[in-house]
Amino acid sequence: MRCTNCGSEIPEGQLYCKRCGKEVRIVPDYNPLDDVLAAQVKGGIDGGDRPLDDYDYEKSYTSDLRRGEGQRAERRRRDETRTMRGTSAAGGRTSRTSGTGRVSRSTGTGRVSRNTGNGGKRGGTSRMTGTVDPERRRKMAEKKREKKKKLRRRIILGFIILIAAVAAAVFFLYRNSYAGQIGQGNRAFSEGNYDQAAGYFNNAIGKAPKRGEAYTALAKVYLAKDDQDSAEQMFLDALESYPDEVPIYEACIAFYIDTEQPQEVSVILEDAPDDVRSELSKYVSEGPSFSLDDSEVFDDVQQLSLESDGEAIYYTTDGSEPDTSSQKYTDPIQIEEGTTTVSAISVNEAGIPSLPVTKEYTVEFPVEDAPAVTPSTGQYEQPTQIVIQVPDGYTAYYTMDKSDPTEASTKYTGPIDMPEGNTIFKAVLVNGKGRLTGVTTRNYELVLN
Known part of the structure; x- marks a missing residue:
């Protein structure tokens, strides 16, 4: 064989070149492509669609390359040790026996032989091979894939646990929130548990006393228990505490409309702040205007005209309070001699009657002088x-x-x-x-x- 460094002929059994001193490389360079080709050939024989995936190819290539380098370094170290022992023996012979086999080395001839217990025959795994068993490579690849699957399952499980924890936290926060209390109250109400529902709705009012939903819900509980007075008082107390909150006014107005008390809407809006009346203008009903001045004493029969921005006017002339069942105004009202009390309301497009406007008129005819x-x-x-x-x-x-x-x-x-x-x-x-x-x-x- 020739030296790979200078090209000189090296006698068989010689461990280094006498010309350049370069050691003889008995084991050929490890080429990981051999393993890859072997795995692909095996995969083709087994009928697999993908003998070796890209990820395993890269990892295997790098791993095998490093393993090959390690094997070559270990062999060089052993060869150097043998060389030193052979030269120090000065033509002697060293023999080593292990088990039933025998290993003998001769520095004179440069021949190296091993007995592995089979009568001196060369068998087993050759030191000259640089490939790894394909079956072992397949098992290693399967282990790697299994590890990836386990890792993926752990990640998914952790993600599920995280989602469950977040959902539990959100659910807890929701149940204790304003909306959560109302939701639980509505469920209790639908099941007929009025006291329990009232508790939830009161909790909601405590959390947000300026919002109207809880008041409306609690009013339904009172009505279901045939306690309309308590429901009305609840709204009046809330308006007294929060006179500037439009949502409470809206809830109270809805209550009066549902309970067929539209005339009370004008009562609560009468003293409401201007900004509240402005936002709730569709519910505001102004009283009718009168064409006659009630501070004047008339000496003849009068015609009283009424006007309004609403859809209808209702009135009385007997001193009673008018409502939508009273006389509807269509023509001027005749004011006869004497004193006449006229009370009138105006009903707007939303069906809300105004507060009554009341005026007293006096007509006095001229009287005769003292009798003769x-x-x-x-x-x-x-x-x-x-x-x-x-x-x-x-x-x-x-x-x-x-x-x-x-x-x-x-x-x-x-x-x-x-x-x-x-x-x-x-x-x-x-x-x-x-x-x-x-x-x-x-x-x-x-x-x-």
């Missing part, structure tokens, strides 16, 4: 009758005890005999509306002979 009474004041010596002139539409009343006459006094029905002696006679007229005229007074003295 004959005879006039004087002294009389013969029997005489007293006569009162009564115009149409009036009734006369009189007294003879010096008191002023009223409708409770003696009614005049015809001439009156003048009493003997001194008499103070007073007379008054009363019209159909109970208005009295001035009083006429006469002083009579009747002395009969």
Whole structure:
């Protein structure tokens, strides 16, 4: 064989080149491609679609390369040791026996032989081979794949556990949140557990007292228990505590509409802040306007007109409070003589009636002057009758005890005999509306002979 360094001929059995001193490389260079080719050939014979995947190829290549380098280094170390032992023996011979085999080396001839217990035959695994058993490579690849699968399963399991933990935390937070309390309350309410539902809704109000959903839900519980007064009081207390919160007003308005009390909507909005009334303008119903000034006293029958921005006006003239069942306004209202109280409401497009607007009107017809009474004041010596002139539409009343006459006094029905002696006679007229005229007074003295 020739030296791979300088090309000189090296005798058989010589461990180094005498010309350049380079050691003889008995084992050929390890080439990992041999393993790869062997694995591919085996995969082809086995019928696999993919004898060796890319990932295993790269890892195997690198691993085998490093293993081959390690094997060559170990062989060089052993060869150097043998060389040193052979040269120090000066032509001697070293023999080593292990088991039934025998190993002998001779530095004179440069031959190396081994017995492995089979009668000196060369067998087993040759030191010159540089390949790895394909079956072992397959098992190693399977182990790597199994490790990857286990790692993948662990990652997935960890991810599932993480998701479960996050879901549990979110669920816990939700159950204790405002929405969670309302949700649990609604479920309890649907199952007929009213007290339990009320507890959840009260918890929700405690968490967010300025929101309206919990008030509406709790009102349904009160109504289910036939306790409408408690539901209404709950809303009124909430409005008193939070007079600027529109959501509470909206919840209260919905309650009044559901319980057919639309007139109460105007009551709660009457004193609401301007910004609240502005946001809830569709529920605000302004009262109607009156065409007559109630501070004036009229001397004749009047026509009262009512106007409104709403869809309808309802009114009463007997002093009672109007509602949608009262007289609907279509034509001007006749204001007769005397005092008339007109009360009216306006209903807007949302069906919300306004607060009643009430006015009192007075019509007084001009009355006659004090009644004419004959005879006039004087002294009389013969029997005489007293006569009162009564115009149409009036009734006369009189007294003879010096008191002023009223409708409770003696009614005049015809001439009156003048009493003997001194008499103070007073007379008054009363019209159909109970208005009295001035009083006429006469002083009579009747002395009969």
